[in-house]
Amino acid sequence: MADKKETPMMQQYRTIRRELPEDTILFFRLGDFYEMFFDDAKTASDILGITLTKRHNTPMCGVPYHSAGGYLERLVKAGVKVAICEQIEDPATAKGVVKRDVTRIITPGTILDEVTLEGNQNNFLAGLYKEKNRYGMAMLDLSTGEFWIEEPEDVLSVQSNLSRYAPAECIVAEEQMDTPEFSELTLEATNTLLTACEDWTFETASANDFLLRHFNVHSLEGFGCSAMSAALGAAGAVLYYCKTELRRNLDHVRTIRVKNPADYMLLDETTASNLELVVPINSNRQAYKATLLNVLDSTCTAMGGRLLREWVLRPLNNLEQINARHDAVELMTNNQTYLRSLRDILGDIKDIERLISRIGSTTGNPRDVRAMGVSLQQMPLMKSLLINKGTMLEILGEQITSLPEIVALIESAIVDEPPINLKDGGVIREGYHPELDELRDAATQGRKWLADFQASEMERTGIKNLKVRHNKVFGYYIEVSKANVALVPEDYIRKQTLVNAERYITPELKEYENKIFGAQERSVALEQEIFNEVRRRVVDHLETIQKNALAIGQVDVLATFADRALANNYTRPLMNDDGRLDIKDGRHAVVEQMPDAERFVPNDTRLDRETHQLIIITGPNMAGKSTYIRQVALITIMAHMGGFVPAAKAEIGIVDRVFTRVGASDDLARGRSTFMVEMQETANILNNATPKSLIVLDEIGRGTSTFDGISIAWSVAEFLCKNEDMKAKTLFATHYHELTDLALTLQNVQNFSVLVKEKGDSITFLRKIVPGAADKSYGIQVARLAGLPNAVIERANDILTNLEEGELGDTGQPKLARKRPHKLKANISQLDLF
Incomplete structure (x- = not known):
């Protein structure tokens, strides 16, 4: 029960706070500050590093209203939800306590303009729901209006999507939060906030009702998702959470799209990480550049930047669509003047996808509207360049709609460089609205009148330092120094005495003050009315602008592919469905671009299901095995994205999945050792690969004893080659030379190795992949290069000599009692265990 001595304002605060979830901090507007009280103040002061004070034993802290954005950003990034409580009536006219209400609740997944967003990355709010044996996933980007659903095959696919899209927030039904399926999901790597929501909001009937009412339709069949009950459960809950619980405006969310996993090459979390598609494995200063996305991203627009990330993580699996992208890229690479013209126009287009979302949700400021006008001005130019070009560029040109009336409206109504805050005035262009011009003239003439009035009073009174000034308490007044008080006329009315001066008013000054203030107030109010009308007319074309944004994003990515192909000497891959992979002079797209990299040595690759289904690659560490097998995977992915590839020539059959098993890592948080992680990743490959898959294996069995490891690696290789339901194209880099004997008995296995030039105890890596197995691993030479x-x-050389000569004791250990003075013999080979 509230204390009887509490002020009405604090009683109002408690009433509002009780309606909010416990894990939400309330920003309570008091004048020019957002104040926080009690536990909210304690939590916020710790996160923000601001002073916690007390008033009447009430803990409190606050942040300035005009600079709240930075504080909000820090709270949201700390995973905190913030409710914004605004004054919803003018304090000057309010009777009693000013009315206040929560206008919106900001969470990591529902940021619009409160916090700076990455321009080239979506900010998704995800919804997850399991219905019987189906998984449903919905993704909403409130900042762009993008809303799509998918029904992944299993929990591993759900995990891959979470890793792929890295949603800022994910909602799950309360009853499913602790189920075995969802408890296995890991969100730490993506820093995703997990939120439990009421179960009934996910149920089919409720979710369908939310969706039907939001889109104002009688059926969801028009969206192609009426039978996807699990995904619709997630989608409906997401809408309810945003609109009802967080009080967000969703008018700009106009459609829902369906994503079918079968339309895309599947890249699981492990593969995306191992190949460093968008996130580098290492965290050093240069690591952020060491990704495929960074190498390819020369996009000109934010829409293109976000779409490129999507295409990198979800390459196509449809031959016709892939070739359509390749045709468009080829057209632009063959006409560089045309490509430059396209990219010049793209460079003048702002992030219209997010601009229209802010404008549509009434948070858009004058600069947003002005930027929209400048961007829409480019649409006719872009459309004219795309039509009659054939390929998918012409199709995209047809999807772009010019809006000349909106461009003309913004151009005539909004000044070239408007202020951010509408209340500052000066937004509407002179000459657009006659009444506004008159009010502005009155205010301007008022300022001139004040200057003339001051000059005339100085002359009339003989007071040379007389000043006409203004403050919020008295309005306009005349200030006279103490030394000149005797010269003050009788018609001056004293208002305030200061130490060194007296302040006065006159009836004439007060009369004109009313005229000036009236004109200024009416001018600002009229500007707001005019601006809101302009904004409303822009929002009338919201769907058209969103469609323009989607088309512009695709044009931008295709033009980027062409730009990178020319800059990095990429070539068009020949795509087919015969299952072969034939690359001439292939290169690693990322490694060759690193500033400190040595000259890159290209290599050929041939994979098929007959004679080159499994390639075993041997050679020393650091020689380039890992780079080689990864580059084949990257070239395959780039081709399926619709881009050109780093090779002299490439013929690539459609691949449904790319699997990787690379390196050594543990997952101690979930009780998994390095070897357990290795085996689980291998199991995933063996259980899910198909004849159309590409598998990249960089060591198997290294996390256990030598004999165990060789046995497992041999068995895995045999399984990949002999299982008729699989026979996936495989590159297998290994230090187990024993595996090369597989080529003696299996016709679909070939041995390749990395050339090494040996001179005495030193070696030089030639980086060239050639047929045949390596005769040794050169591990000791590499250790020498590392600085052991x-x-x-020397001792390692002695032990190796003993091992190679078979000098083992009864326990299987090498006889290490005596040293061998002689050098290693070139004709000694390692033991063949098989």
Whole structure:
């Protein structure tokens, strides 16, 4: 029960706070500050590093209203939800306590303009729901209006999507939060806030009702998703959460799209990470550049930047659509003047997808509207360049709609460089609205009148330092120094005495003050009315602008592919459905671009299901095995994205999935050792690969004893080659030379190795992949290059000699009692265990 001595304002605060979830901080507007009280103040002061004070034993802290954005950003990034409580009536006219209400609740997944968003990355709010044996997923980007659903095949596919799109927030039904399926999901890597929502909002009937009412339709069949009950459950809950619980405006969310997993090459979380598609594995200063996305991203627009990320993570799986992209890229690479013209226009187009979302949700400011006008001005130019070009560029040109009346409206109504805050005035262009011009003239003439009035009073009174000034308490007044008080006329009315001056007013000054203030107030109010009308007319074309944004994004990515193909010497891959992969002089797209990289040595690759289904690659560490097998995977992915590839020539059959098993890592948080992670990743490959898959294996079995490891690696390789339901194209880099014997008995296995030039105890890596197996691993030479002490290197040579000569004791250990003075013999090979 509230304390009887509490002020009405604090009683109002408690009433509003009780309606909010416990995990939400309330920003309570008091004048020019957002104030926080009690536990909210304690939490916020710790996160923000601001002073926690007390008044009447009430903990409190506050942040300035005009600079709240930075504080909000820090709270949201800390995973905190913030409710914004505004004054919803003018304090000057309010009777009693000013009315206040929560206008919106900001969470990591529902940011619009409160916090700076990454321009080239979506800010998704995800919804997850399981219905019987189906998984449903919905993704909403409130900042763009993008809304889509999908029904992944299993929980691993759900995990891959979460890793792929890295939603800022994910809602799950309360009853499913702790189920085995969802408890296995890991969100830490993506820093996703997990929120439990009421179960009934996910149920089919409720979710369908939310969706039907939001889109104002009688059926969802028009969206092609009426039978996707699990996905619709997630989608309906997302809408309810945003609109009802968070009080967000969703008018700009006009459609819902369906994503079918079968339309895309599947890249699981492990593959995306191992190939460093969008996130680098290492975290050093240069690591952020070491990704495929960074190498390819020369996009000109934010829409293109976000779409490129999507295409990198979800390459196509449809031959016709892939070739359509390749045709468009080829057209632009063959006409560089045309490509430059396209990219010049793209460079003048702002982020209209997010601009229209802000404008449509009434948070858009004058600069947003002006930027929209400048961007829409480019649409006729873009359309004229795309039509009659054939390929998908012409199709995209047809999807772009010019809006000359909106361009003309914004151009005539909004000044070239408007202020951000509408209340500052000066937004509407002179000459657009006659009444506004008259009010502005009155205010301007008022300022001139004040200057003339001051000059005339100085002359009339003989007071040379007389000043006409203004403050919020008295309005306009005349200030006279103490030394000149005797010269003050009788018609001056004293208002205030200061230490060194007296302040006066006159009836004439007060009369004109009313005229000036009246004109200024009416001018600002009229500007707001005019601006809101302009904004409303822009929003009338919201769907058209969103469609323009989608088309512009695709044009931008295709033009980027062409730009990178020319800059990096990429070539068009020949795509087919015969299952072969034939690359001439292939290169690693990322490694060759690193500033400190040595000259890159291209290599050929041939994979098929007959004679080159499994390639075993041997050679020393650091020689380039890992780079080689990864580059084949990257070239395959780039081709399926619709881009050109780093190779002299490439013929690539459609691949449904790319699997990787690379390196050594553990997952101690979930009790998984390095070897357990390795085996689970291998199991995923063996259980899910198909004849159309590409598998990249960089060591298997290294996390256990030598004999166990060789046995597992051999068995895996045999399974990949002999299982008729699989026989996936595979590159297998290994230090187990014993595996090369597989080529003696299996006709679909070939041995390749990395050339090494050996001179004495030193070696030089030639980076060239050639047929045949390596005769040794050169591990000790690599250890020497790494800087191991000479004594360790020499002793290792002795032990290796004993091992190679089979000098093992009864326990299987090498006889290490005596040293071998002689050098390694070139004709000694390692033991063949098989």
